[in-house]
Amino acid sequence: MERGTMQNRIIGIRDMSSSLAKNLIQNGFEASGHDLKSTRMDAFEAMGGKQCR
Numbered sequence: 299m300e301r302g303t304m305q306n307r308i309i310g311i312r313d314m315s316s317s318l319a320k321n322l323i324q325n326g327f328e329a330s331g332h333d334l335k336s337t338r339m340d341a342f343e344a345m346g347g348k349q350c351r
Contacts, residue, residue: 307331307350311338320345 306322308315308331316338319329323346332350333339339349 304328305330308342308347309333309350311342311347316342316345319347323347 304327306319306327306329308319308329311319311331311333315331319331319342322329328348329346330348330350331339331342333342343349
């Protein structure tokens with residue numbers, strides 16, 4: 299599989315899943331996620347994550 303083609307979905311962006319998403323994004327993978335708290339979603343999008351809708 300080519301780098302950056304794997305899609306990862308994260309539900310509930312807390313400490314551990316946020317760190318996981320950050321590592322995935324830094325290594326060229328796409329990460330999409332959702333959390334009920336807008337502050338967590340803002341931080342997730344700031345690190346390069348995409349919001350699931």
